[in-house]
Amino acid sequence: MGKGMWKQFLNKLPRKSSSSKPDPNSGSGLARSVSDTSNGPNGGTACAPRSSASSVKRMSSAVFPSSLVAGIEPLVSFKDVPNSEKVSLFISKVALCCVQFDFTDPNKDSTEKDLKRQVLLDLTEFVGSGVCTRFTESMIAASCKMFAINLFRVFPPSYRAGSGSSSGEAEEEEPMFDPSWPHLQLVYDFLLKFIGSQSLDAKLGKKYFDHSFILHLLDLFESEDPRERDCLKTILHKIYGKFMVHRPFIRKSVSNIFYRFVFETERHNGIAELLEVFGSVVSGFAMPLKEEHKIFLWRVLIPLHKPKGLGIYLQQLTYCVSQYVEKEPKLASSVILGLLRYWPVTNTQKEVMFLSEMEEILEATNMVEFQKCMVPLFKRIACCLNSSHFQVAERTLFMFNNDHIISLVAQNRQTLIPLLLPSLERNARDHWNQAVLNLTINVRKMLSEMDEELFSECEVQFKEEEERSTELEERRRLAWDRLESAAAYQPVTGKTAVLVGLS
Missing domain, CATH: 1.20.1310 (5 helical Cullin repeat like)
Structure with missing residues (x-):
């Protein structure tokens, strides 16, 4: 289903009589009829009025595949259909949201964008309401497909700063804001509600929120928009808490991102957010610590002190390291020696940071380890x-x-x-x-x-x-002085050796 199908659907809906003077800014007949009826919760257009639901439903089979919508018009409100049809309506709304638009031009497809926005708001409200006691497999599959289509994308290479930029320069850069963020935020809100819902069964959901989905989600941490990274941080934490079977894979995948950052590129936009997630993960580790978790400390957290851009994520890194020391005090001496190994002897800004972190670690260090x-x-x-x-x-x-x-x-x-x-x-x-x-x-x-x-x-x-x-x-x-005097009175020629005593 593409943008042409959106337009075909809009053109088939009832319009005002020809005597009415069209409003050039109002878009299609559907947008006008909807805006004349009511407004959405955030200033957007609301769902189609109840009186037009029957005419809308008659043409749905001609516009949308019947296998997706099951005879339910996707612009109908959830409250206008019986409980037995809510699952079909949910899937049809999700399918409608799989259409993508160009958000670099705010005037392009404005009517369709407003309708998609309202559908996403409806879906988020429905998931958060708890009306559906258990999401079916078809609902989960359709939602994961929609999330992938709208969110997963490849970012262009960034040339904002050279590879040799210092941490101070990196902090002074202005953040980049994605023009499509108002739309992306709605999808992220829906994803967050969906994962956090009690109606999502973890055993069923793990098939669709799988390793591939997690890897694509981690790739999004490269986004230059801090608002997107903040949403991703919350969603990753929810996935980690919801799907216990995926926890080792998430830890391994995030470790690989850190390895690449420390030992290869020293460029990644989401290190601070990933460390913030792992701060909560470390605080939840059971005692005694597993060897895997200690290896993460030695091979990931301590080497993360090496890059020049340390200042961007120092607060989150210090919290993670301190959590280890508080949980297992025997690690304190090894952590301190590890920091001394990476001490920045030629970078005074980093040296001040190391001193601050060292003081925090020493506060949790006992006498034996000290x-x-x-x-x-x-x-x-x-x-x-x-x-x-x-x-x-x-x-x-x-x-x-x-x-x-x-x-x-x-x-x-x-x-x-x-x-x-x-x-x-x-x-x-x-x-x-x-x-x-x-x-x-x-x-x-x-x-x-x-x-x-x-x-x-x-x-x-x-x-x-x-x-x-x-x-x-x-x-x-x-x-x-004696050497200079000897050289002045008896110039050295050839390979003559000169012995000068220090006594």
Whole structure:
């Protein structure tokens, strides 16, 4: 059934008398008669009036295949037919919605678009009303076909940003809005109501909401319209909850999207939404965690810290990782070491993000796990304290306002204060930013009060190391001076070897 059949159907409906002056903006006779009668719930045209239902029904067999509509005119309202005919009317309405239109031109096929819009609203209202206690297999099959025809499509390649764009640049891009969204939203609303309905039997529905349907649905997360991705996020979550048999396949398919993003393209529009879905999935994992779920953490979530566009999905990623640590605290040290492996030593924006995530993970870390990773962790923190980028140094110093982190440091002060003090001393002496200087003095004072004797010993040791470093630097300078003098008075020719001692 195509657009021509729509027009044929509209032209066969009763029109106003010839004496009436036609309205050029009102479209076909059906649109005029409908708009004269009532309006839809959202400002659209309502269903055909009850008085014209009999004339409409007589011609349905000439326009629509009888196998689809079963003698029921699709524009009739559900309330105008007995319960025994509601299933047939549902299927005929769904079949009518399989016709597609061009939404880039708002003036093209406007009458047909309005009618399709009203039919979709009728279907959504019918599904949500619960009148049908159980969807038949024919209803499910017809609906899945309509969803596929209207939603599943291939997106054109995007050239909005180069492959080397930073996370900051990616966040500044204006979102792209699909001109067909008002229509797509109606289809998504119907799909969401349909899947969430108690009338949809999971055992029957899994045959049609199958692996192929799920893969095509996941492909739609590439949409540049954030409104569509938000709808897809909710629908995917509903499918995951409804069809338990498909859960392993969904997890595997989403993992493959993440793998491709991290290790190949670093380009995908729906990473944040997919991670948001998986945040709910992870929170529902049973204890103890299965090996499959731990592999997802090591091979997917931790490597997701690598791409440049981390800032777009950091919040959702941090939530997923934190859920793992809260569920199984033994994973904390491995997670922290994994983050250190991907630490962005040349990207200060990402470094600030890593510090924020590290603080959140440390809040859920117990003493046993902390001691497994505290030395490499605080070596990295010490480097961040001395960062010439004030935001990195400032964010690192703010971590010492966290009571749990201070408690961990205090109980391991014999190991950690010697790692931190040299960086604090250098900051207090040399850092250019006044805010960093003030914070450094406060943290230094706090560590001093934590253990004055240990702090004094570390200060003495630091001064001795500074003196040794100064002495070594001076010896190195003198050695170079002797080398330059020797070269000036006795130029090296050929392959003559010159031995310069450092003593």
